[in-house]
Amino acid sequence: MPTEALKKLKTAESEKISHLDYFNIAISVDCVIFGFEKKELKILLIKSDLAEFANKWSLLGDFIKPAEDLDSAPYRVLKQRTGLNDVFLQQVGSFGTINRHPSGRVITTAYYSLINIKHHQMKITDNEVHWHMIETIKELAFDHKQIMEACLKRLREQVVDEPVIFNLLPEKFSLRELQDLYQAILGIKLDRRNFRKKIAMKNWLDDIDEMEDDVPHRPGKLYKLKTDLKNNKPLKSSVKKAKV
Amino acid sequence: MPTEALKKLKTAESEKISHLDYFNIAISVDCVIFGFEKKELKILLIKSDLAEFANKWSLLGDFIKPAEDLDSAPYRVLKQRTGLNDVFLQQVGSFGTINRHPSGRVITTAYYSLINIKHHQMKITDNEVHWHMIETIKELAFDHKQIMEACLKRLREQVVDEPVIFNLLPEKFSLRELQDLYQAILGIKLDRRNFRKKIAMKNWLDDIDEMEDDVPHRPGKLYKLKTDLKNNKPLKSSVKKAKV
DNA sequence: AGGGTTTGTGTACAGATTACACGTTATCAA
DNA sequence: TTGATAACGTGTAATCTGTACACAAACCCT
Known part of the structure; x- marks a missing residue:
């Protein structure tokens, strides 16, 4: 039972979510944030803050708050990390194998987002946050590589029929x-x-x-x-x- | 905070999941089980066991167990309710608005399933479980109508390109x-x-x-x-x- | 002024989609 | 046994969609 392990969970938000101590299963959201620059598709990653994944990159995510809708959480994450409002976000799927998080049982729901890198003049406050070219990404923390690929697949399906691609352009x-x-x-x-x-x-x-x-x-x-x-x-x- | 409310949660499994009392957010899976009979597409529903939804029908679902993968839970639900192994199941999406469950905060992941009504001679042990024609379904418990529609949309997209439809036939x-x-x-x-x-x-x-x-x-x-x-x-x- | 780079435009061919009708084979009932 | 009923099995012509492909003009830069 991973309850004990969860007590060790340490994130940027850990003070505010001390109720995590009582969770048996924690719920998070993770965002695959696509951008486009110099003819390359990129995604926004952050250095993992877990010792198990030292020096590995991971998706931007957070635990869900008791009083927020699941589908609202990724908007909050994007707002906090990049300062962006009104971004395009779409749920892709949920990932919940037992051992996907080394600190305990965490089920995560993945979203993909399309943003215009230049136009918004993002304030990326955290200097551990960077854009990465998709082809060069060999490995990510947790199961985030797999999540990234699911989101990329969804993106490829959607751009064909629906006018979502313009969120990446000025x-x-x-x-x-x-x-x-x-x-x-x-x-x-x-x-x-x-x-x-x-x-x-x-x-x-x-x-x-x-x-x-x-x-x-x-x-x-x-x-x-x-x-x-x-x-x-x-x-x-x-x-x-x-x-x- | 819905923690208190969750203590009142009463399900067929409630004895086995007393740890629910400690959840702030509970996680469940719900299955939209499609069948085909007499030229009609049908789905399998169960009478809701919540007072708030007395006499309303709902999807087959259950809370996830601490030691089971998210994507394994719907297989367990189908096995328990219908006796079926080796069914076709696919994740469709997660639903988590704050007030979707009257007893507290529950986030659910929806799956759709395709089964052959006749061939498997299902032992539907629970006599509150019945097949319903999709067109006649006006209302379901919780947000299950919305979940059903998301699954139907996914099914319609998939049958065009992929040979999944045969799971519904002998x-x-x-x-x-x-x-x-x-x-x-x-x-x-x-x-x-x-x-x-x-x-x-x-x-x-x-x-x-x-x-x-x-x-x-x-x-x-x-x-x-x-x-x-x-x-x-x-x-x-x-x-x-x-x-x- | 000339070289480099990208813009803007049309047509012919191949493949896919659609609309559409008739003779055949079985069951059922009189 | 006969006739009514219902679905089977099959092909073609017209239309639409996808693909391959080339050349003159506009602008920048040096």
């Missing part, structure tokens, strides 16, 4: 930036002409009649996501056809 | 039965000739050279799912193309 962007982002997420190269045709058909974008002005080559047009699609909600207009 | 089945099942799940009518062509292309089935013998009309051929697809695992052979 307000105004070129089609090249959008294509680079799709390629970084899906890990494949796309044909430029066919990509533009496909995006045009989805009817997600407004041409705002502006041009890039900071590129060392011919500038492209800038676009915005249509305002009625900015709510991060699943798309109503795209009625999916049954394929069987 | 070992041998006709293409008509399969089409009726797809139609019940997706809620649409399919063209018979195109459906057969599509199924043939997926290459999921073996023609076993037998015929129906219990139908009041011309019998159809019987098929089996190819044995290498019976493991309930995601399909390797169907490499999905990126659609962007």
Whole structure:
């Protein structure tokens, strides 16, 4: 029984959650926070504070509070760690093998988040928090590698049909930036002409009649996501056809 | 703080989980168990044992045990309630609004399951457990209606690409039965000739050279799912193309 | 002024999806 | 045995979708 072990739990929040001593099973949330920079998909990680995982990186997470909804907890975590409000967040799944946490029984619910690295001028207060390129991540603390992969899989499924990808881009962007982002997420190269045709058909974008002005080559047009699609909600207009 | 309220928790398992008294947040699993009978998609429900939900139906669930993996708990629930082993089960999501359970703070992880109503000769020991047609379900205890809908959505997404639907059918089945099942799940009518062509292309089935013998009309051929697809695992052979 | 880089655009082919009809084989009841 | 009923088994043409592919123009930089 891991109750004793839980008493040793030590986190940034440990003072405030002394009631943990009485838990048999503790509940946490973990966030896989994706960002996009220099044509690379990245995720935000923090140095683990557990001796068992010294020098290992881990996802941003926290224990859930008695008086907060499960789905609210990751918003709090993001707010605390990055200062960001109104981020895109979606639940991916819960992970609860018995020994996934060395200090005791902890079940965690994973969320993925998409944020625009540059635009928000995040105050990453904690200097142990850094962006990492996904391909270079070999190992993470706990089962966080597995959680990261589940979230990446979900992301790849969702960007195809739903306009969630724009949470990773600035307000105004070129089609090249959008294509680079799709390629970084899906890990494949796309044909430029066919990509533009496909995006045009989805009817997600407004041409705002502006041009890039900071590129060392011919500038492209800038676009915005249509305002009625900015709510991060699943798309109503795209009625999916049954394929069987 | 709902700790006091939790002491009042009363379930079939309550003797064995007296440690619940010490929980601040309890964790449960709930199963949305789909079956197929008479061209209708059904789910298995149990009469709620809480006074607050007297005469309401609810999903089959239980609190998680300290020494069991989260993803093992729903297998135990199904074994206990229906006697079934080796069922198809998949995690769908976790639900944890503060007031979802009237007796205290309970976060639940939902799973969906597909079982063959007839074949397994289930011993439904508890006579408060019954199959219900999905369309007729107006209300369930707790937030179970919402959970059911999330699971139905997931099921509809999965049957299109992955050979999970066969868990709802007997070992041998006709293409008509399969089409009726797809139609019940997706809620649409399919063209018979195109459906057969599509199924043939997926290459999921073996023609076993037998015929129906219990139908009041011309019998159809019987098929089996190819044995290498019976493991309930995601399909390797169907490499999905990126659609962007 | 010229080299480098990216933009913007259309068409032809292949593959997939859809709509649609008729003769056949079985059961059932008269 | 006959006729009514119900589902089986099968193919083609029209349309839509996905893919492969090339060239002139715009801008930056030196």
